[in-house]
Amino acid sequence: MRVQSRLLKSACVLGILIGGCLWATSQEKSEFNDSRAVAAVTVIAPVFAQAWTSPVALSTGGQGWEAAAAIDGNGNSVALWVERTTQDQLWSSSKPSTGNWSSVTQVSPALQTTSVFPAVRISTAGLATAVWSDYNGVWTADRPPASNWNPPQLLIPGVSSPIFVMNSRGDAAVAWTVGGGPRATSGSVMAVVRPAGGAWTSQQIVASGVHVIADHAGIAENGAVIVTWESYGAVCRKYGGCVVSSYVLHAARQNAGTETWVDSGALLGPDRAAHAARVALDSAGDAMLAALSSSGAYTSATQASSGGAWSSFNTIVNPQNSTIVTDLASDDAGEVMLVYESIVYGSITFQTSQALAVSGSISNNTWSSPMVLSGSDTNVSQVHFALAPSGAALTIWLSSSGTPVIHAITRATATGTWSSPIPVSGPGTSISPEAAAVDSSGNAIVIYSGYDAASVHTEYATNYQP
Helix, strand or coil: CCCCCCCCHHHHHHCCCCCCCCCCCCHHHHHHCCCCCCCCCEECCCCCCCCECCCEECCCCCCEEEEEEEECCCCCEEEEEEECCCCCEEEEEEECCCCCCCCCEEEECCCCCCCCCCEEEECCCCCEEEEEEECCEEEEEEECCCCCCCCCEEEEECCCCCEEEECCCCCEEEEEEEECCCCCCCEEEEEEEECCCCCCCCCEEEEEECCEEEEEEEECCCCCEEEEEEEEEEEECCCCCEEEEEEEEEEEEECCCCCCCEECCCCEEEECCCCCCEEEECCCCCEEEEEECCCCCEEEEEEECCECCCCCCEEEECCCCEEEEEEEEECCCCEEEEEEEEEEECCCCEEEEEEEEEEEECCCCEECCCEECCCCCCCEEEEEEEECCCCCEEEEEEECCCCCEEEEEEECCCCCCCCCCEECCCCCEEEEEEEEEECCCCCEEEEEEEECCCCCEEEEEEEECC
16 A cells, blocks of 8 residues: 555644655745746546445544554455553554454553554555554564464664555565754664565665755555655754754665665755655656755656666646645556645635645656645645555545535546545544545545544544445
8 A cells, every 4th residue: 555644734734744744835935936827726526426334433442543544455454543541552453345343452552652653554465564653662563464463573772753665565664764853963864674575674774964854755566665865954052943954855765675775866955945855656666756846846856667867857736825745656557646735824814725636647757737636625634645556546634614524535546537525524523534545446444533422532434445
C-alpha cells in the first residue's frame, strides 16, 4: 500500500509531523506570484452512489487514539490504535473481506509516552508491519498472514519521528534524523531497510552535515528507496531563538540489493524556507519528486530507475493561497497524484477551504489542472489520501460546512472518474478522520474517532467493497 497522511490539520498548521511533511504557503507568498495566472480548477461531478458498511466501534473496552489502517490484496483489513485507559498500549483488530471485525488483541504493552503515532502497512499477501515510537525509540512488529502479531522489537533505540514506507511485496524502509537541529554541531539522516521476507539491516548513513533534516521517503515495487532531505543554515542567540535559512534540497537513492546511498547533490536552493519535498516511485523504480519552490509554486522533477541525474523542474501548480499537502503517490504504471488542501483567508480570519488534486506522469513530468475533490464542501480539513498499485484511490476529509461529517470519494482506476462525496461517519461527537487505505481491487477502509454516548474516545471503522 502507498503511504497516506494520518495527521490532524492542527498538527500540520503548527508544523508538528511524525513521519510526514508539511507544505504551507502563506498569503505573503502571493506577492511573488502576482504576474502568474491562477491555475484553472475543475470540479468533479457526482457519478454514482456507494455502499459503505455502517461504522463499527473498534476500541471497545478502552480509550482509542491515533489509529492506523491497511488493507491487503484480498480485501482483508487491519487496524491499529493506541489504548489510553490506563498506561498506553497498542491494540489491533482485523477483518476478513467478507467477515466481521475480530476481538481486540494487544500488539505492545506499557508504551512509554502518550505520542506514539503508529503506522501500519500490509503486503498483497497479508504480511502486516507496524512501526511506532516511544521514549525508548522506534519499535516494530509483524503479523504474518492469518496469524497473530509477533512480539515487538526495539528497532532503533533512542530516536523518534520515523518515516516508514513499505511496498506491496513487503520490502520496507524507515528513515529518521539524528541531531542536525539549529543548535547542533553535527547531524545525520539515517535509514534501515528490509527486503521482503528478510531482516532489517543495521543502521545506514543516508547523509550527514551540520544542520540536516529528513523530509520524506518513497519505495518502489522493486525495492528501490529514495529519501528526500535538506541542509540549512542557522544563526542562534545564546539566550534567544534561532534563525534558519538557506535550505538546500537533496534526494538520496538506494537501489535494491545494494547498501549504497547515492546523493543527488543540490536540487533546489539555497532558499529562505524548507522545500519539504515528497517522492513517489513506480514499480520499475522511476521516481517523481515534488517540492515547494521559493516562489510558492509546487514543482516536480523525475529520475530514471537506474538513478543518476534528476530532470529539470516543471511547475505542478501555483496555488496563490495557503495550502497543506496531504500526500504524493504513484501507482505501478507511474501515474502520480498530489492531493492538497487549499485554504483561503478573509481580511481577518479563515474563509473557505477545499480538497484538490493534480494528476501527473513520471514518464514526461507533466501535470493536469487542479481538480476539486471535495465537491460543494467549503470548510474542509484533515484530508487523507490513499493510492493502490493498480491506481484505485480513496480520499477522505472532515467537512465542517454544517454539522461535522466525514466525506469519502473513491476512484476505481488511474484513468477513472472520482465518485461524488458521500458521508461515511456515523456515531460519535467531535469526530476526526484518522486513517484511510485502499487495495488494487478498490476495497477500502476508513477509520475515524469520536466521543461515544458515555464520552469515551472511540475508534470507528467503515469498509467499502466496489
